[in-house]
Amino acid sequence: MKVLFIGTGLIGGSFSLAMRKHGLLTAAGGYSRNPKNLDKSIALGIIDQKFDTMEAGIAWADWIILSIPVDAIVKLLPGILDQLKPGQGVIDFGSTKGTICDAVATHPNRSQFLAAHPIAGTEYSGPDAAFDTLFDGKLMILCNENETDAALTSSFRMASEKIGMQLESMEAHAHDRHLAYISHLSHITSFALSNAVLEKEKDGDIILELAGSGFASTVRLAKSSPEMWAPIFMENKDKVLEALDDFLDQAQAFRTMLKENRSDEVLKFLEQGRLIKKVID
Amino acid sequence: MKVLFIGTGLIGGSFSLAMRKHGLLTAAGGYSRNPKNLDKSIALGIIDQKFDTMEAGIAWADWIILSIPVDAIVKLLPGILDQLKPGQGVIDFGSTKGTICDAVATHPNRSQFLAAHPIAGTEYSGPDAAFDTLFDGKLMILCNENETDAALTSSFRMASEKIGMQLESMEAHAHDRHLAYISHLSHITSFALSNAVLEKEKDGDIILELAGSGFASTVRLAKSSPEMWAPIFMENKDKVLEALDDFLDQAQAFRTMLKENRSDEVLKFLEQGRLIKKVID
Incomplete structure (x- = not known):
């Protein structure tokens, strides 16, 4: 061959x-x-x-x-x-x-x-x-x-x-929908997290010192190639936007619970999220 | 001792x-x-x-x-x-x-x-x-x-x-501000990502199969103890909200670029995020 x-x-x-x-x-x-x-x-x-x-x-x-x-x-x-x-x-x-x-x-x-x-x-x-x-x-x-x-x-x-x-x-479009949620969205949150932290923490030493706190794992995907990933997001735009909106809804809901001191709801939000353990462990 | x-x-x-x-x-x-x-x-x-x-x-x-x-x-x-x-x-x-x-x-x-x-x-x-x-x-x-x-x-x-x-x-409050950005925020995005994906992908098999795509690393922190983490977010509420808002601004900015087909800006967003590589590698 x-x-x-x-x-x-x-x-x-x-x-x-x-x-x-x-x-x-x-x-x-x-x-x-x-x-x-x-x-x-x-x-x-x-x-x-x-x-x-x-x-x-x-x-x-x-x-x-x-x-x-x-x-x-x-x-x-x-x-x-x-x-x-x-x-x-x-x-x-x-x-x-x-x-x-x-x-x-x-x-x-x-x-x-x-x-x-x-x-x-x-x-x-x-x-x-x-x-x-x-x-x-x-x-x-x-x-x-x-x-x-x-x-x-x-x-x-x-x-x-x-x-x-x-x-x-x-099927190709079903593939793209699954990947939007399980892969493309993970990459977007990593890049956005990296940008938010880099903008705030101009002193890279602090980031490096505290990276053991879980940050390194969450932000790992932000090291991926922009030349590969920008076209992925553009080509899969509709499904990526759908996934991103679902994610933003979750993050906004959490924000509201926290702001309004609804600690029971915060706990429930985390308990639900933790169910991922059963799936990927 | x-x-x-x-x-x-x-x-x-x-x-x-x-x-x-x-x-x-x-x-x-x-x-x-x-x-x-x-x-x-x-x-x-x-x-x-x-x-x-x-x-x-x-x-x-x-x-x-x-x-x-x-x-x-x-x-x-x-x-x-x-x-x-x-x-x-x-x-x-x-x-x-x-x-x-x-x-x-x-x-x-x-x-x-x-x-x-x-x-x-x-x-x-x-x-x-x-x-x-x-x-x-x-x-x-x-x-x-x-x-x-x-x-x-x-x-x-x-x-x-x-x-x-x-x-x-x-100093204690400086500590809390750094941790809000570099640790607490990472945990929130992991939990929110997990919730968004679990809600969409009721079929855990698909998540498991595709988890190699980077998802597992991004969502790892969602396996953390809710009993430990809910109080952290509540006790550090003001600084966590500040960090979360910065993150949401980044994610929303990305959403707009993508929706409006501004591929040059998407690429630039990813290139900026990738600078984290220099800090933590």
């Missing part, structure tokens, strides 16, 4: 390393608008060769894996599908799936595209952040699988399982 | 275990309104003996360490100071310090009280959660030290250093 990675950062890079480790790669190629990242990716063993044009890379590959910001995926994907010959497949790893699936819904080569979202990551980014065990035991969500050629789906499922992932199937 | 622990949960229990490990305890006693916790604490080696009345425990001890909800500290502390004989000292481990210090500011035995806040913890609670290395390398903040007898302060400093802690000195 020859795979062209468009995007060799944390996610794409780790997937390449994991495929290689499990003997699933004959060769990995890379294409990027940023050639510096490709040289680094070759040095790190993520890819074996780089292509000067995307077209050359596509012509060479069995699979093309897109692991770039979601707005870039929406833009590139139709043109890539145009160029595919029978037997080739393109898989995207974007964190939103609705606008991407919609963009190619009526494309004549739609069946050569598989929409995937590996639920894994760290707060770091770039080829340097990639490592071959990132996906161990993690979830790979496939969206709108019935629109994809069965051979592509089953070989990608097999590869994902081989690198230790569990598979899950979801 | 004979120490009476009023509260032998995560914090008090861990401090007793750490003192014992470093040879700082002759004996540890416990008093609680909940005798069940005391029997468990004896079984876990946190204390050697329990007292049926607080008075008996106080008469026996060199130090009394209060590690109970902050509203209970405010209530109990003046009565405890009333009973102290020369040479005895009482130290509280509450997460807010302003109302506690204010409550005893003019007490004739004020100098026998030391206001302390160990910046350590996990999301678990109770004697079972206690362990003897919880405080290794962590910060112990002492508030309004100049109002405390120098002998008590220096022996408590020595004990804290011996168990591996760094010491920091702060």
Whole structure:
């Protein structure tokens, strides 16, 4: 299997390393608008060769894996599908799936595209952040699988399982709604918390000293890549706004209880929130 | 040194275990309104003996360490100071310090009280959660030290250093303002996030599957004890409201940018938030 990675950062890079480790790669190629990242990716063993044009890379590959910001995926994907010959497949790893699936819904080569979202990551980014065990035991969500050629789906499922992932199937917009609540919202609260604290506590030493108080964990996601996350929020705007409004309603309700000294309600609010323990422990 | 622990949960229990490990305890006693916790604490080696009345425990001890909800500290502390004989000292481990210090500011035995806040913890609670290395390398903040007898302060400093802690000195209300931003606010956003998600995602399986997406880290603090945290928010109400309002302003600003498709501003918001990386990495 020859795979062209468009995007060799944390996610794409780790997937390449994991495929290689499990003997699933004959060769990995890379294409990027940023050639510096490709040289680094070759040095790190993520890819074996780089292509000067995307077209050359596509012509060479069995699979093309897109692991770039979601707005870039929406833009590139139709043109890539145009160029595919029978037997080739393109898989995207974007964190939103609705606008991407919609963009190619009526494309004549739609069946050569598989929409995937590996639920894994760290707060770091770039080829340097990639490592071959990132996906161990993690979830790979496939969206709108019935629109994809069965051979592509089953070989990608097999590869994902081989690198230790569990598979899950979801409709693209349902995926985006769940992710808005469970992932995108967490990132927004982390970034907003970080901004509020940085504005108040100009003296970073105090933040650092007190960070053991739980702050570091709550704000960890604010270290994520803005270039990756701004497009996620924009592409998933409606569902993110719905989730954010639900969150703001909760925070405002808490504010009112506190301001009005309703300590029983404050306690109940915390007890309800603590039920998350039963779910994720 | 004979120490009476009023509260032998995560914090008090861990401090007793750490003192014992470093040879700082002759004996540890416990008093609680909940005798069940005391029997468990004896079984876990946190204390050697329990007292049926607080008075008996106080008469026996060199130090009394209060590690109970902050509203209970405010209530109990003046009565405890009333009973102290020369040479005895009482130290509280509450997460807010302003109302506690204010409550005893003019007490004739004020100098026998030391206001302390160990910046350590996990999301678990109770004697079972206690362990003897919880405080290794962590910060112990002492508030309004100049109002405390120098002998008590220096022996408590020595004990804290011996168990591996760094010491920091702060004015009580300044402490509460910093903690409102860096700790209390983090807990509120975690609880609010948990409530918003639990209300939407009634199917816990989906939450569990997608929790790898960063959610688990952001919501970790929502597993904290409501009985400990409700009083913290109430006792530190004014400063918590100030911090919460700053946070809500940030979240609302983000909401407006997103709703109005101002993608450059969204990116800038994330880039600013990401500066936290420089502080805590």
